[in-house]
Amino acid sequence: MTTTNKFLENVKKHREGKKTEKFKGTLEDYLKLLEKDKEIASLAHKRLYKQIVSHGVTQLDETNNRCRTLFNGEAVKIYDYFSTQFFGMERPLEKVMRYLHSAAMRGEESRQVLLLLGPVGAGKSALVEHIKGALEQSEAAYILEGCPIREEPLHLIPRSLREEFEAEYGIKIEGDLCPVCRYRLLNDQGGDFTKFPITQASFSSRGRQGVGVVPPMDPNTQDTSLLIGSEDISKLDLYPEDDPRVLSLNGAFNVGNRGIVEFVEVFKNEIEFLHTMITATQEKNVPSPGKQAMIDGDGVILAHCNEAEWNKFKAEHTNEAILDRIVRVNIPYCLEYKQEVKIYEKLIGRSDYDYHLAPHTLEVAAMFAVLSRLKPSNKVDPLTKMKIYNGEEIVEKGLIKKVDIKDLREEVEDEGMTGISTRFIMKAIDASLADSTKNMITPISIRDALIKQVKEQIVNPDDRKYFLQFLQKTLHEEYLSILEKEITKAFVSAYDEQAESLFNNYLDHAEAYVNNTKVKDRVTNEDMEPDERFLVSIEEQIGIKGSAKNNFRADITSYMFARLRRGEVIDWRSYGPLREAVETKLVSSVRDISRIVTKSKSRDTKQQKKFNAMVQTLIDNYGYNEDSAEEVLKFASNNLWRDS
Numbered sequence: 001m002t003t004t005n006k007f008l009e010n011v012k013k014h015r016e017g018k019k020t021e022k023f024k025g026t027l028e029d030y031l032k033l034l035e036k037d038k039e040i041a042s043l044a045h046k047r048l049y050k051q052i053v054s055h056g057v058t059q060l061d062e063t064n065n066r067c068r069t070l071f072n073g074e075a076v077k078i079y080d081y082f083s084t085q086f087f088g089m090e091r092p093l094e095k096v097m098r099y100l101h102s103a104a105m106r107g108e109e110s111r112q113v114l115l116l117l118g119p120v121g122a123g124k125s126a127l128v129e130h131i132k133g134a135l136e137q138s139e140a141a142y143i144l145e146g147c148p149i150r151e152e153p154l155h156l157i158p159r160s161l162r163e164e165f166e167a168e169y170g171i172k173i174e175g176d177l178c179p180v181c182r183y184r185l186l187n188d189q190g191g192d193f194t195k196f197p198i199t200q201a202s203f204s205s206r207g208r209q210g211v212g213v214v215p216p217m218d219p220n221t222q223d224t225s226l227l228i229g230s231e232d233i234s235k236l237d238l239y240p241e242d243d244p245r246v247l248s249l250n251g252a253f254n255v256g257n258r259g260i261v262e263f264v265e266v267f268k269n270e271i272e273f274l275h276t277m278i279t280a281t282q283e284k285n286v287p288s289p290g291k292q293a294m295i296d297g298d299g300v301i302l303a304h305c306n307e308a309e310w311n312k313f314k315a316e317h318t319n320e321a322i323l324d325r326i327v328r329v330n331i332p333y334c335l336e337y338k339q340e341v342k343i344y345e346k347l348i349g350r351s352d353y354d355y356h357l358a359p360h361t362l363e364v365a366a367m368f369a370v371l372s373r374l375k376p377s378n379k380v381d382p383l384t385k386m387k388i389y390n391g392e393e394i395v396e397k398g399l400i401k402k403v404d405i406k407d408l409r410e411e412v413e414d415e416g417m418t419g420i421s422t423r424f425i426m427k428a429i430d431a432s433l434a435d436s437t438k439n440m441i442t443p444i445s446i447r448d449a450l451i452k453q454v455k456e457q458i459v460n461p462d463d464r465k466y467f468l469q470f471l472q473k474t475l476h477e478e479y480l481s482i483l484e485k486e487i488t489k490a491f492v493s494a495y496d497e498q499a500e501s502l503f504n505n506y507l508d509h510a511e512a513y514v515n516n517t518k519v520k521d522r523v524t525n526e527d528m529e530p531d532e533r534f535l536v537s538i539e540e541q542i543g544i545k546g547s548a549k550n551n552f553r554a555d556i557t558s559y560m561f562a563r564l565r566r567g568e569v570i571d572w573r574s575y576g577p578l579r580e581a582v583e584t585k586l587v588s589s590v591r592d593i594s595r596i597v598t599k600s601k602s603r604d605t606k607q608q609k610k611f612n613a614m615v616q617t618l619i620d621n622y623g624y625n626e627d628s629a630e631e632v633l634k635f636a637s638n639n640l641w642r643d644s
């Protein structure tokens with residue numbers, strides 16, 4: 001089969017798959033369906049909520065590591081519909097869903113606008129797009145056939161019968177027939193509402209079906225017809241002025257009925273323009289363009305904007321009425337660098353990704369982004385704060401530093417609403433790729449690109465200085481320390497085993513020291529005294545000196561044996577301080593040879609062999625290629641082991 005034929009075949013299958021029969025019937029038929037499933041008459045908020053939740057909800061509790069370290073062990077709900085696309089945003093998403101949930105229960109929220117507030121590039125637009133996507137996947141809604149606002153068939157039920165209907169079906173009807181359908185009922189159906197034709201319609205953003213979008217407009221072109229439709233001038237000659245047939249109900253509120261009405265950068269619009277928004281939420285009605293009655297508006301109203309516009313808007317006390325109608329959810333930048341990396345991976349994955357990305361490249365970029373977003377703390381330095389926000393254990397003077405992430409969060413307000421945007425980083429990634437002669441990006445080249453970009457684009461001199469300090473100092477040092485560990489790993493054959501054996505020896509000797517017993521030699525089975533020199537050689541790696549060693553040995557012994565008693569498996573990574581000591585010990589054990597061997601000039605044949613083996617390990621086990629391995633090793637030899 002040729003490619004084209006194969007493709008056409010698939011097109012056919014796809015279309016057949018999609019063609020589920022649309023319902024066609026009358027109100028009578030619809031009522032029979034309702035008897036079986038009253039959810040089909042769900043209002044907009046509920047439809048959306050149910051659709052998102054149907055993808056699955058996972059509850060993280062204190063058994064989850066990320067929950068424990070980052071959310072203070074407070075349970076957090078993860079909505080699967082978002083979790084594949086949005087990272088480090090669990091809390092804001094929970095708030096969005098809480099709004100939708102209450103609105104779905106017809107609480108006050110169903111009469112409120114959901115406002116997503118956050119800095120540029122924090123993912124507001126992407127989030128709204130994704131939410132609209134959920135609607136597009138949802139089941140087609142039942143509508144009055146031919147209705148310009150695709151309204152709920154139950155609007156046909158006259159007010160006088162509603163009480164009885166509600167009692168029988170357990171469904172509360174909201175809203176009345178639109179002027180167009182009222183006219184058709186009276187004139188085309190002879191008033192018999194039970195015979196009014198009903199069908200189904202799906203949702204489509206592009207097709208403006210159930211999704212209305214209001215872009216920001218300059219004051220001169222602002223026109224409420226964009227919101228509520230207009231009167232069709234060409235028809236004004238044909239029909240009397242108050243005839244509904246002149247109405248063109250194609251405004252965003254009409255189009256978004258039953259679904260979503262989105263206000264993009266909402267406060268760029270003039271305030272008068274936004275008053276429709278108030279009525280729409282308060283009354284769930286929008287004005288009609290002609291002299292008709294109000295028109296039903298059952299839509300989820302989603303707005304987004306950045307903080308500057310919000311502050312300007314908020315300051316005007318005449319805007320109070322609108323403020324009162326808003327549920328605001330802050331969408332800050334991601335503050336966990338491991339999650340931030342996932343954002344870049346997602347964005348890079350979209351473009352053709354056929355270059356080499358050296359290890360730690362995105363990590364360094366993400367660290368910079370997060371550092372720029374964090375507010376300074378009085379308790380810890382920025383890098384430490386960044387690591388704590390990432391859920392890492394901080395080891396200081398042989399102890400796990402006890403800083404409660406909650407205290408750090410409470411120290412400042414509105415964190416993550418300023419700093420470097422995701423887009424800024426993506427541009428630097430593009431720039432460093434464009435500059436590369438080897439079709440690769442490394443932590444070194446991304447840092448250079450970021451420095452250049454900060455110098456060019458950050459106008460505020462204080463910000464510029466602040467950001468450059470991170471790139472030129474903080475991250476320079478941090479990357480070197482990451483790199484040194486990596487090179488050590490590549491150097492020490494069977495790194496893990498060596499670490500494990502140091503760890504086991506340390507535990508044996510420390511335990512014997514603490515309990516005043518002897519150590520059994522693992523090979524000869526002979527009893528021997530705990531090896532003080534060995535113990536100290538590990539402890540000094542993390543600055544444990546003098547009598548502090550007694551506590552450290554006692555702590556670690558009881559900690560490890562407590563874990564063993566609980567049946568847990570321990571290894572050399574189990575306890576932060578000891579892990580760090582073991583790693584540092586291994587690093588320093590090969591430091592001299594690393595230094596000599598990475599200096600190309602002084603290598604002899606034996607050293608050249610060692611060097612080649614290390615490069616090969618970097619390539620085989622750690623994700624480098626020849627070029628990137630060469631680049632980082634050159635960097636290491638110039639910066640890490642300057643001849644002292």
Ligand SMILES: Nc1ncnc2c1ncn2[C@@H]1O[C@H](COP(=O)(O)OP(=O)(O)O)[C@@H](O)[C@H]1O
Nearest residue numbers: 085086087089120121122123124125126343422
């Ligand atoms: N936390 C996040 N998780 C996933 N993607 C994100 C996140 N923050 C930003 N992005 C991505 O960054 C890009 C820019 O976001 P965008 O929605 O245009 O921002 P905004 O509308 O807030 O200015 C989008 O492609 C978005 O998917």
Ligand SMILES: [Mg+2]
Nearest residue numbers: 121124125126
């Ligand atoms: Mg946007």
